[in-house]
Every structure is written in C-alpha cells, then in structure tokens.
Amino acid sequence: MDDSSTRPRSSRSTGSARLTDVARVAGVAPMTVSRALNRPELVSETTRLRVQRAVLETGYVPNRVAGALASSRSRLVALLVPTVAHSLFAEVVQTVMGVLAPQGYQVLLGLTGYTPEQEETILETVLSRRPDGIVLTGCRHSTLTRQRLQSASVPLVEIWDMSDDPLDMLVGFSHEAVGRAVAEHLLARGYRRFGLISADDSRARFRVAGFVAGLEDAGEGEYQLREVGTPSSMPWGRDKSAELLDSHSLDAIVCSSDILALGVLAEAQSRDLSVPGQLAIMGFGDSSYAAASFPALSTVRIDGAAIGLRAAEHLLQRMAQPTFERAARTLDVGFEIVDRDTT
Amino acid sequence: MDDSSTRPRSSRSTGSARLTDVARVAGVAPMTVSRALNRPELVSETTRLRVQRAVLETGYVPNRVAGALASSRSRLVALLVPTVAHSLFAEVVQTVMGVLAPQGYQVLLGLTGYTPEQEETILETVLSRRPDGIVLTGCRHSTLTRQRLQSASVPLVEIWDMSDDPLDMLVGFSHEAVGRAVAEHLLARGYRRFGLISADDSRARFRVAGFVAGLEDAGEGEYQLREVGTPSSMPWGRDKSAELLDSHSLDAIVCSSDILALGVLAEAQSRDLSVPGQLAIMGFGDSSYAAASFPALSTVRIDGAAIGLRAAEHLLQRMAQPTFERAARTLDVGFEIVDRDTT
DNA sequence: ATACAAATTGATTGCGCTAACATTTCCTCG
DNA sequence: CGAGGAAATGTTAGCGCAATCAATTTGTAT
The missing domain is CATH 3.40.50.2300 (Response regulator)
Structure with missing residues (x-):
C-alpha cells in the first residue's frame, strides 16, 4: 500500500522530500535508497529502477549537507585565489573546475585579495565547511594559516609559486x-x-x-x-x-x-x-x-591552464588515496619569454 | 574540575575538536558556546571571553556542515555563470563575492558552459547543498530547471538578461x-x-x-x-x-x-x-x-560590476526577509555604445 | 535436497550542531 | 525585602543522511 498522504513532520523539517519519503514510495528501506543513489553497484537492477521512479515521483533532491555530516565527506573542494578579475587566475579557476566537476566535486571559491589577513579569514570560514581538498594560491602564508592547514590535514595543493617546503603538494613556477x-x-x-x-x-x-x-x-x-x-x-x-x-x-x-x-x-x-x-x-x-x-x-x-589541470589532478589522486604518499610532491610548470614587438 | 583528558569518541567521529569539547574546557553548556560564537549579543561578556579562550585552547573550528543541517541555513550562495574565462563574467563573480563575503556568505561557484544541459546538471548538484540563495546567469532555462528552481523556493536572481516573467528577481539588460x-x-x-x-x-x-x-x-x-x-x-x-x-x-x-x-x-x-x-x-x-x-x-x-552588485544586494535583502515582497523585481542596468576608432 | 557463500536488503545509531523550550540568575522597583 | 520580569544559561530532541552490522534472499556446488 502506498499511503503517502500522511507523514509526520517536526517543525524543524524543511518540508521537501527526504530519503525516507522516497523509501516509502519505493517500498524499500531508506538505506537501500541511499545505496541506490550513491553506490548503485550494490543494489539489484530492479530495486534501482523502483527507487529511480520513486525519486522522480517525489521530486527528491538529495541533501548533501546531511550526507556530508554523516559520511564526513563533503565532496567540496575549496579554491582560493587572489582574484578572478585577472585572466590568469580565471584560467586556473576554469581549469580546476573543469577537472573536478566531472568527478562529482563542487568548488567553494574564495577570493583572498593579495593580503595574508584576508587569506586567514577566508581560510577559516572555508575550513568550517570541511572541504575534501584545498587549492591555495601562493606559498607564503601567515603562521596561523599554516597551523590551521596542518591541523586540518586536508589534501592541499599550493599553486602559482615555488617553495622548498610546501605544506603538501605544489604546482607552480619560480x-x-x-x-x-x-x-x-x-x-x-x-x-x-x-x-x-x-x-x-x-x-x-x-x-x-x-x-x-x-x-x-x-x-x-x-x-x-x-x-x-x-x-x-x-x-x-x-x-x-x-x-x-x-x-x-x-x-x-x-x-x-x-x-x-x-x-x-x-x-x-x-x-x-x-x-x-x-x-x-x-x-x-x-x-x-x-x-x-x-x-x-x-x-x-604562464600556462595557467596547466597549473590548474595538474593541481586538480594531484588533488584528485590524493583525495582518492588519503593515506598514500604523504611525501610532498612539487611540480614546476615553468614559463616562457614571448618576444614580440615591444622589446 | 577540568578533566579534559578522557573523552569518548565513536569510530565515526572526525577527531577534531567539537562544540562539546570547547564547552567542557570553558565550563559551560554546548549551547552556550554555540551562542557565544553565533549570537554573541545573547551571552554575557564574561562567558563570551571564557568561550573565546577555550576556542583558542582547543583549536576549535566550527563545523558549518552540522550547523547548516541543524538550522537549515547554509550561509551558502550558489553563483552560476557560463564561464569565468570571460572578463565580464569574472567581473560579476568578483563583485558578487565582494558583497556577500562580508555578510558571512560563501560562494559555491558553478560553470554552466553555454548549454542548458550543463546548467541542468549543475543546478541539481548545487541545490543538493541547500544554498540560501542563487545567482543564475540567463533567463532561458529548461523546463526541469524551472521546475526545480520553483519547488526549491530559494531566493533567486537571474542576471545578464531581460525577461517578462522572471522566476524571482532579475538584474540585467536586453x-x-x-x-x-x-x-x-x-x-x-x-x-x-x-x-x-x-x-x-x-x-x-x-x-x-x-x-x-x-x-x-x-x-x-x-x-x-x-x-x-x-x-x-x-x-x-x-x-x-x-x-x-x-x-x-x-x-x-x-x-x-x-x-x-x-x-x-x-x-x-x-x-x-x-x-x-x-x-x-x-x-x-x-x-x-x-x-x-x-x-x-x-x-x-556592459557594466558587469553593476550587475553583480545589484544582484548581490537584492539577494541579501530577500534572504534577510524571506517572506517579504514575493513580487518579482526587475532591474535593467542598460548598456552603452562606446564609439572609438573602428567605426 | 542441503550446506555454504555471495549478493542484497534492513535496522540501528550517531555525525555535530542549533531550535525550542525550561530553568536559573540577575536586576529593578514598589 | 520579595515579587516580577528580563537576561543568561541549560536541557532535550531532532536536522537527513550513511557507517555499521545484522538479517534475509539468492545462487551454487555437492
């Protein structure tokens, strides 16, 4: 029976369909719906289809906030650049997102301006979202910033610079x-x-x-x-x-x-x-x-696209294998003097 | 007493300091810590300082994922543009973020390319984060996109275009x-x-x-x-x-x-x-x-900065007063023909 | 048929926080 | 000096989901 008419809701609920609503409509347990959506290979073809239909019927949109809390995986990558009003950084943003989006990661963008103070502030709010990875422009950070990054132990790529002691991974040029x-x-x-x-x-x-x-x-x-x-x-x-x-x-x-x-x-x-x-x-x-x-x-x-690409790739690899290879990995993408008509 | 040595932790915990850890160190209830951090005006000066000290001592970084789930306020604004590799959109991103960041909102960036299909995909993942507001480029959306936006009932500003029947608010030009x-x-x-x-x-x-x-x-x-x-x-x-x-x-x-x-x-x-x-x-x-x-x-x-500015302002207003003024608000920022030396 | 493993599904619990309400403390004033 | 109200703090109960382990079904070999 499909008596989906009455469902008790606390005053704190948002009102939109939840996993349990889909489960009721599909006639399965909530956990099965979760699996059907996130790890379909663990679910039989028939239930997967029933769940799919129930999702459409209920207009269910997964709540990744709750998902992130339950699984401690946010599927969020923080990308911190000084500005996007500069084509080089815009290119980095564009490329990083192009690589990460197909892998199911969303990007939390942070603009740090060019000051360590702003970087510090923004990093704190960014860390409060518990991102799965961070791409950070530059290698010179305040002590507090370095401390926070280290204790957060989030996969990290510093970009756009070179350093002898990167915090984690590094893709840039000197x-x-x-x-x-x-x-x-x-x-x-x-x-x-x-x-x-x-x-x-x-x-x-x-x-x-x-x-x-x-x-x-x-x-x-x-x-x-x-x-x-x-x-x-x-x-x-x-x-x-x-x-x-x-x-x-x-x-x-x-x-x-x-x-x-x-x-x-x-x-x-x-x-x-x-x-x-x-x-x-x-x-x-x-x-x-x-x-x-x-x-x-x-x-x-400067090949901003290359930096973005390699940074995103490194990050993906590290996020997939969190424990593997804690040794710092540094990549120098170099630069090229373009001799046109003003020199 | 301050016996902060032993604290039981389930295997699912992340290991970093939580609100309760701060509370124990400060000698107050968790809720008081929450208030001290989020609504300091509700807390006495002395406890506020004690909490502050405990935060520093524990290295506590708030978990806004949990906070968002509990309060149904994500403090996240989704910003969807075709690309940031175009200076006009980069300018919009820059301005929107400049307005929202000081108000405590973080920006989830989405690049939709120029196709409705990508917009559809990205909108779904974006909505799953339960943003408090959305800035969306363009007025021509797929039916599914419109449906989703309407049923999500999130404050929304469409930008960069004009339309006779905007979904919610609109800032752009024809x-x-x-x-x-x-x-x-x-x-x-x-x-x-x-x-x-x-x-x-x-x-x-x-x-x-x-x-x-x-x-x-x-x-x-x-x-x-x-x-x-x-x-x-x-x-x-x-x-x-x-x-x-x-x-x-x-x-x-x-x-x-x-x-x-x-x-x-x-x-x-x-x-x-x-x-x-x-x-x-x-x-x-x-x-x-x-x-x-x-x-x-x-x-x-085209004054991208003006579009970003006004869009962000409209959004802030709507987010502050969710129920007020559901009538559509449209703003045409116009354009200007700049007659230089090639015409 | 029976035993056993593999595949599939389900029930329980807690992630870390805040809304909502309950309680205590503090202050004011007759 | 005690009533009454405001200010400050505490308690309880979820938010919606996935990790974990338990239970069930299915398939396979004997």
Whole structure:
C-alpha cells in the first residue's frame, strides 16, 4: 500500500522530500535508497529502477549537507585565489573546475585579495565547511594559516609559486626565476637602463627581486622601481611610467602585468616615443590582448591552464588515496619569454 | 574540575575538536558556546571571553556542515555563470563575492558552459547543498530547471538578461535592445553592408536578432551571418572575417565579443584594409583591452560590476526577509555604445 | 535436497550542531 | 525585602543522511 498522504513532520523539517519519503514510495528501506543513489553497484537492477521512479515521483533532491555530516565527506573542494578579475587566475579557476566537476566535486571559491589577513579569514570560514581538498594560491602564508592547514590535514595543493617546503603538494613556477630570465633577456638585447613597475603583491615583488639579482649577477644595468596598488590597471601603468620617464632616462620598462604594460605603451605613444626603439616594454602573463596590442606586447607566458589541470589532478589522486604518499610532491610548470614587438 | 583528558569518541567521529569539547574546557553548556560564537549579543561578556579562550585552547573550528543541517541555513550562495574565462563574467563573480563575503556568505561557484544541459546538471548538484540563495546567469532555462528552481523556493536572481516573467528577481539588460542600438548606430554612420560574427550561445543570438530587427525597422542594410563555437577567440574572428571578406563586399563587421573583433582587426590589417575607412569593426563587452588596441575598438559597454552588485544586494535583502515582497523585481542596468576608432 | 557463500536488503545509531523550550540568575522597583 | 520580569544559561530532541552490522534472499556446488 502506498499511503503517502500522511507523514509526520517536526517543525524543524524543511518540508521537501527526504530519503525516507522516497523509501516509502519505493517500498524499500531508506538505506537501500541511499545505496541506490550513491553506490548503485550494490543494489539489484530492479530495486534501482523502483527507487529511480520513486525519486522522480517525489521530486527528491538529495541533501548533501546531511550526507556530508554523516559520511564526513563533503565532496567540496575549496579554491582560493587572489582574484578572478585577472585572466590568469580565471584560467586556473576554469581549469580546476573543469577537472573536478566531472568527478562529482563542487568548488567553494574564495577570493583572498593579495593580503595574508584576508587569506586567514577566508581560510577559516572555508575550513568550517570541511572541504575534501584545498587549492591555495601562493606559498607564503601567515603562521596561523599554516597551523590551521596542518591541523586540518586536508589534501592541499599550493599553486602559482615555488617553495622548498610546501605544506603538501605544489604546482607552480619560480617568480624569482622569471625575474632573472627577463633581466638576462633584456640585457642580451642591449638594454641597460630599466624602469620597473610592480604591483605591491608578494609574488610580483619576488619577480622584481629576481630581476635585480639578474642585473647584479651580470654586473650590468641599473633600475628604478615604482610600486602600484591593486588591482593593476592601465592608468597605473601610464601614471607611473610618466613619472619614471619624466625623471629618468630609460631604455626599457618592465611591468608586473600586461595591463600595466599596456598603460606604459599608451604613455609612450602619447610622447611619440618609438617602441621599442626609444623605449622597450615588457609585460607579464601573456593575456589574450598582449598579442593584439600595437605594437604586439612582449611578455612572459604562464600556462595557467596547466597549473590548474595538474593541481586538480594531484588533488584528485590524493583525495582518492588519503593515506598514500604523504611525501610532498612539487611540480614546476615553468614559463616562457614571448618576444614580440615591444622589446 | 577540568578533566579534559578522557573523552569518548565513536569510530565515526572526525577527531577534531567539537562544540562539546570547547564547552567542557570553558565550563559551560554546548549551547552556550554555540551562542557565544553565533549570537554573541545573547551571552554575557564574561562567558563570551571564557568561550573565546577555550576556542583558542582547543583549536576549535566550527563545523558549518552540522550547523547548516541543524538550522537549515547554509550561509551558502550558489553563483552560476557560463564561464569565468570571460572578463565580464569574472567581473560579476568578483563583485558578487565582494558583497556577500562580508555578510558571512560563501560562494559555491558553478560553470554552466553555454548549454542548458550543463546548467541542468549543475543546478541539481548545487541545490543538493541547500544554498540560501542563487545567482543564475540567463533567463532561458529548461523546463526541469524551472521546475526545480520553483519547488526549491530559494531566493533567486537571474542576471545578464531581460525577461517578462522572471522566476524571482532579475538584474540585467536586453540583448535584443543591444542589437537594435548597434544597428541604428551603424546605419546612422552610413554603413549598409554588414557581416555578423556571433558565438553560438543564446544571448549572442538575441543580439543578432535585435540587430536584424533594427535593419528591418529601418528598411535599410543587408547582412551576412557567421556563427562560431565557444569559447570565442581571435582566430575564430580572423577566420570567419576572412571567409566573409572573401565572398562579400562589406562595410562593417559586428562581433558578439571584443576578442572576436580583435581577430577581425588583425585580419583587416593583414589585408591592408583601412579601419574604419574600408571596414568598420564593432565589438561587444568593452574588455580592458578594447581601448588599448590599435585602432581603439568601438564596442558595447556592459557594466558587469553593476550587475553583480545589484544582484548581490537584492539577494541579501530577500534572504534577510524571506517572506517579504514575493513580487518579482526587475532591474535593467542598460548598456552603452562606446564609439572609438573602428567605426 | 542441503550446506555454504555471495549478493542484497534492513535496522540501528550517531555525525555535530542549533531550535525550542525550561530553568536559573540577575536586576529593578514598589 | 520579595515579587516580577528580563537576561543568561541549560536541557532535550531532532536536522537527513550513511557507517555499521545484522538479517534475509539468492545462487551454487555437492
């Protein structure tokens, strides 16, 4: 009999169909419904179909909140990036989600800005959701952040950076190496007097440090540094380059992002400086528009998709085998200097 | 007494500190700890401090999964966009999160691609988390999607589109109106023979339809349409414009995104066509690089930040007052034709 | 047929928290 | 100084699901 008319409900219930409702309609035990939905291979074909029909009839939508509590598996991955308003991080988000979604993981997105304080706050709220895995941008975290991550013992991938002692897994590239490579590249092309325009975030600073180290190693070149606030934008690039050009005689300006470089380019054009004849310009990121600017922007290409892909894959592997391989795994995806028409 | 040495734990427990552990250390009831953390105004100053100290001592991180189950409030907002690899949607994500995070809401991100099927799948998994609110891109949903949204009765904002019968709240602009406005604008400038390069997503198609309607209303102009796949890219723009220019004599090419327009621009330059003298080009979106291309790209500006902001605000209001004002609220944020140097 | 293992289904219990109500403590005022 | 109410705290009982183990059915070999 199917007397589904009366069902007692406490005042705290949400009112929507539950597992037990489906079970009653299908004429099986709640546990069997749970299995039919989550581990169909444990259930006979006939009951599976009956359950399926009952689900449709009741309009049942599983409550994964309850499921997560009961099983201590949230099927949630936290993804923490500074921003999505930057195409490189957007690419990472896009790729990570593309890999995780088919595996049944949902993504809890967190924007940390560029400050450790915000990272700390957001990490706490994120951990309270008990994610099965975390992808975290950067390797420099506050002490509290490191403590929390360690005691949470959640599979973790740090991305977008290199470190000698990652907390768990790591997929990225060395910002210092980028800076050095750019320095060597530009020195080789004969540029000597550099302006540096850098965002005030820690990774951009590492690239600057690498650049300076590159000059020192070569024993050549001099530089002027200007920092800009976040988010980087064309006006920042334009203003700071104007400042630099007004006060110094420069061969080249190196920027911590393509968008800043575009601002520099605009400033150069407004001064009728030939690029790269009178002023060379170097960006960072190889954004989609870098190739389309005129002249086409020289820059450093970072493969955000590769980082996202590998990070997600590592995470999946670790989540599937939580105990296996606790040794840190580090992957350097490298970078590439793209020599277009501004250097 | 503080005999916190032995605490019985079932095999199903996760092992980390719970509310009861904090309560024992603080010497109060679990419920008091819950209140001290979630509704501190209900708790005396002294106990609040004792609880705070106990939290630090135990390293307690609240389990919001359990909290959500018990209270039927997840403090989760689902945000569904086609992609974040497009700066306009990234801007929406950025803004929505910027508004919601300070209010204690976390964001569950879903990428729907541009297909109703994916939207359907993702919506189901999203609903299983029992979000307190949903921001959904677009107004055209499958029947199942509409049913699910209605029976879930979750505060909902549809964005990025206009509709006469929104499911709940709506913040966007009319794609048809964009198409018409572009048609009128270009006709007024004397262009008559148009190429249209459009992505194969429904909203881009509406803009095309609007454009065509604009031509028909004016009784002037002719057009050739080419559709491209997603994601849009410079090569798509370049290839399709080459195809169009090879077979037709055109005054202007209208694209469904700036990145396509950049491809058209590249093709025009490779053919030594003067822009806009021999070929005018129109983009869509006013991406950051539109102003930086050479010549600077004419386009249609959409204020993604405004959409995200208003959508989040509407959602917050509705979530705070679930029963109040069930009447649909619609907001048209409009758009603006940005006339730069390619038209 | 009978015994035994494998496959399938069911009953119980608890994940960690908060709603709802009960109780105690504190304060105010006649 | 005790009544009465407000403020603070405690107790109980789930939220909806899956881990666990028990019970049943099915299949198979002798």
